[in-house]
Amino acid sequence: MTKITEQSSLHDHLERMSSEELLRRMNEEDKKVAEAVEKVIPQVALLVEELTGRFLDGGRLFYIGAGTSGRLGVLDASEIPPTFGMPFDRVVGLIAGGDGAIRKAVEFAEDDTSQAWKDLMEYNITENDVVVGIAASGTTPYVLGGMKAAKEHGILTAGITNNPGSPLAKAVDIPIEVNVGPEFVTGSTRMKSGTSQKLVLNMISTALMIRIGRVEGNKMVNMQLNNKKLVHRGIRFIMEATGIDQKTAAKTLEMYGSVKKAIQALRG
Known part of the structure; x- marks a missing residue:
């Protein structure tokens, strides 16, 4: 067959x-x-x-x-x-x-x-x-x-x-x-x-x-930030998750190098 x-x-x-x-x-x-x-x-x-x-x-x-x-x-x-x-x-x-x-x-x-x-x-x-x-x-x-x-x-x-x-x-x-x-x-x-x-x-x-916890809500909070597009996406994710302004979100992301860690830090 x-x-x-x-x-x-x-x-x-x-x-x-x-x-x-x-x-x-x-x-x-x-x-x-x-x-x-x-x-x-x-x-x-x-x-x-x-x-x-x-x-x-x-x-x-x-x-x-x-x-x-x-x-x-x-x-x-x-x-x-x-x-x-x-x-x-x-x-x-x-x-x-x-x-x-x-x-x-x-x-x-x-x-x-x-x-x-x-x-x-x-x-x-x-x-x-x-x-x-x-x-x-x-x-x-x-x-x-x-x-x-x-x-x-x-x-x-x-x-x-x-x-x-x-x-x-x-x-x-x-x-x-x-x-x-x-x-x-x-x-x-x-x-x-x-x-x-x-x-x-x-x-x-x-x-x-x-x-296994690599996504929160519907966001890729653990993505690698290896280009400007992804950095901007990460900043937007942080703003949406915490309600902070863009400047603070960008500064926090730069400090922690991770969307997930930045959100955790801002949430205390």
Whole structure:
């Protein structure tokens, strides 16, 4: 049986379409993604709950993937320090072929079943950590090998895939199976499958950061203040939280170097 991610597109003769028709039909397919993600919220919630306790005990979150899936994991992990002020090694994205594969595909890197565990071992992974494998097809050897080894070592595993019933879904403790249907361009999982993975990864990491106290109200009070835009945002957050004037907010932020610490100081 053909995998859903390899099934023929519902649209044909793409080369005959105008630019606007191509875009409208792509958008028609993209509208299906959020609905597919909605159906897996209970599984994502379970993962967030399991992650929260482990994270508060010092555990870490690892994403492993190849190609588009690996790049999306690396992207999500890389945004955690600037957005939530977490150390860079608490959420880690690993891609088959190493960091060089983020920009340029590394031939056959995803076919090595033992490399993912070797990559994880470089971080001295323990039973307190969680590994999330990402593979649209659910058959990527790099990911499957990593999941198998992680489970053998007593580590909680989850898998994000776009093929329900795939080997990845069967190999992990928490399967997250997002059925977005055939791609607009047959087999091009950088499209709907990749979009669904990005949505799920956003949900996992953002919900986790909120649950462990890195957000107050709806504000990123722990964000890194590494450019003028973010400094101005931080000043505004302080003003809104305390009711003080802009000058005092700016001075307090400069003094403490943290939105959260500045608000705490002003509140006494």
